[in-house]
Amino acid sequence: MKKEELYRYVDHTALKAFTTWEEIDRLCKEALLYHMASVCIPGCYIKKVHEVYPDLSICTVVGFPLGNCNTAAKAAETRQALADGAAEIDMVINIAEVKNGNYEAVREEIRLLKEITKEHILKVIIETCYLNEDEKIAMCQAVTEAGADYIKTSTGFGTGGAVLSDVKLMKKHIGPNVKIKAAGGIRSQAEMEAMIAAGADRIGTSSAITMLEAGEQR
Template sequence: MNLFKIFELTQLHPRTSERDIIDLCQEAVALEAHSVCINSSYVALAKQLLEGSDVKLVSTVGFPFGTTDTLTKIHEAKTAIENGADEIDMVINLGLFKSKNYVSVLRDVTDVKLAIGSIPLKVIIEISELNKNEVLKACQICLDAKVDYIKTSTGFSKGGATLTVVKILKKSVKNRIKICAFDGIYDEETASKYLDIGVDRIGINSDFKASEVAA
């Protein structure tokens, strides 16, 4: 199996240049990756670079902290879609979540989902910042908001995906929401373990040992 068929090649560093986006898109096309994930300012450029390919284009909104207000997230998401984004990634508002203001967190996620309609929405819950009970609560919010994916991490916190937490996610949401594991996955062996427990998408960055991926 070509693992890149479920891989999301990611370039979200604040120093990302146009050259980096060009290289990313060319690599994604060559490897037949599922998608690329980039910041919204580069969506229009990436759309041109991916034209004629099957590679999907994912744009972040309110990234990487999720603390922008809902209307700003909606505007950014709609603009990204107008510029060619096929999917939207948003970060759960951890400050509101840790304040146990779950109603506001749910409203934030739901309003973005309603605003983008049929466009898939991935919600990043930043699992390294949550205990087990909080992970379960975040899953319930995502279920209530009818999002399409839960994503483990931004890559900007103290840790990324873990097999233990991804198993909890899978058990909690069953097949009602898809799972995207990101950060901390650097080789084919690790990626295969996530695939074995049922993840639907795997996000990788430039640290991944692409030469080890079997065709």
């Protein structure tokens, strides 16, 4: 694929705890320059980014990175993010409830956040590195039944990131209205293209420019 096409799949990401405004500002300028899908940023920066870059699609994270805060906290975080100008929400599921076998609780939490986001995009991070295959399949079903827009592989802060076999598994088990976001540990243009070929509709990465411009030089 041409790099111009690949950039359109990218949620340009900066989520480290020590990310400064200078870094966020540069991220936004790059996202606009390369026509990326969105910037994925911490909630504390949404309002300022929306004011400075009103035409930029803003994605943020909720319940991040562990997912084990209560549902009311995730709901409040989502409402505030949308009020501040976010267009897309990437929520982390309660992984402990998956391990407890309480899939219904996970599904209903996703459903609640989708009711809040309404026409805005809701992506559901299932953190595949902590789940076995049966749990991954169960989460594909939960995301589909709850009406979310995307299932997402990883936070990038767990013990592992996006794996091609997981994207293929998701593609097989999600419903027709659910898309896939691969994120975490994608380090080359070849990996990006492989994820997209396997079914990914978005790529979450902080390294898109490094990967794609290096590919151009080669």
